[in-house]
Amino acid sequence: MKRGLWFVAGAGTAVYVMVRGRRAAEVLTVDGLKDRVGAIEVGARIFRDEVAQGRADKESELRERLGLVPHGTPELTGGRHKAVTTSPIPESDQEGSN
DSSP: OHHHHHHHHHHHHHHHHHHHHHHHHHHTSHHHHHHHHHHHHHHHHHHHHHHHHHHHHHHHHHHHHHTBOTTSOBOOSOOSSOOOOOOSSOHHHHHSOO
16 A cells, blocks of 8 residues: 555656646747747737826826816816816917017
């Protein structure tokens, strides 16, 4: 009984080591490295898309809270927040620039 148990334990360990070794060797091949690089690229693309979506959501939330439409002009609806606009050219330069 004792010998049979040790034989099964040894055989199981040998199979486990062979499978893990084969997987480790596959990772170090050209195809394995290409797969790893491809996975990193996909992960970076997904992260970039998530950040862009979060930024767009936050911008929409801020525009709604400040009462701005997409082009930065204030809406003429009554709200509890004061509309804020920013002009790229100061007012003094707009009138007398000619």
